Amino acid sequence: MATKPEKVSVIGAGLMGAEIALVYAMAGHPVMLTDTSDEALGKAKTRLADILSKGVTRGHFKEADTAGTLNRIRPTVKMADLADSDLVVEAVFEDEKVKAEIWGKLDKIVKKGAVFATNTSTIPISTLASYVGPERRPNFLGTHYFSPVSRMKLVEVIPAFDTSEAAIATAFRLAEGAGKVAIRVKDVAGFAVNRVLHAFLIEAVRLVEEEVVTAEELDTACRLGLGHPMGPFELMDAVTNSLTLQAQAIMQDSYGERFRPRPLLKQMVQAGRIGRKANAGWRVGPGTK
């Protein structure tokens, strides 16, 4: 890291944004964390304190690495406070309109030369880049983190049409400095990891539809036979079936039949069995194991 650590700003203090702020703060960067209300920011800080203390107890983080981390995260609801950022990571709702408005504002506020990174899972990076001015576009790219960000090491770095090699190099350097492993991926629907993941999840649901195995058995099979840390149904319950369905619909649009969501997944979502959030899913709630 340079002698003076770069200033990082994160927009959106939800599931992803708060932990993205945490990993940069843990790496010694001053971090501004912004959301629409002080309440959301307060909740995020409480969650981060919990992640840090549990992480130390469980041996995921060394206590020395966590010292001062929370103090380096400055919550603010004022976009103007982000003017001096070197890296801006946007992790707000997966809604093009919301993201467009934010990037339009940031374009006017943040100093020239800052790297602009969106954490979108499904909106093309080149589409979001079009919401900043042409002189800003060489510094606009996607950095796709994985949940839980404080534990998952991968970041997909996705250049848009006009992204410069310098911006890509900066995104790699900063992510790697924060303990991540970055890979470069082309701007296609699902990027790389979600394409392979959803092909797998679709086949998992098909196996249950065909009564080849139960959801519980396949989770066990994937843990013990493939070395996965959690099975496909536990994973869908965690990320929600509704998000899974949404991602598959977007990939079906791009790649056709091979990503058509399975009828059983659609039924689960229509019945409100979206996963842990609703305490009803494949492996949580009434009638499940």
Ligand SMILES: NC(=O)c1ccc[n+]([C@@H]2O[C@H](COP(=O)([O-])OP(=O)(O)OC[C@H]3O[C@@H](n4cnc5c(N)ncnc54)[C@H](O)[C@@H]3O)[C@@H](O)[C@H]2O)c1
């Ligand atoms: N959840 C995942 O596993 C995952 C994985 C990779 C990428 N992503 C992407 O990350 C982004 C965030 O997802 P999430 O799961 O953290 O969502 P989330 O709903 O947990 O958090 C979004 C946050 O953005 C805030 N927000 C909304 N509008 C805002 C605005 N105008 N200004 C500031 N803050 C605003 C919300 O208040 C909320 O706290 C999405 O683009 C999503 O597709 C999610």
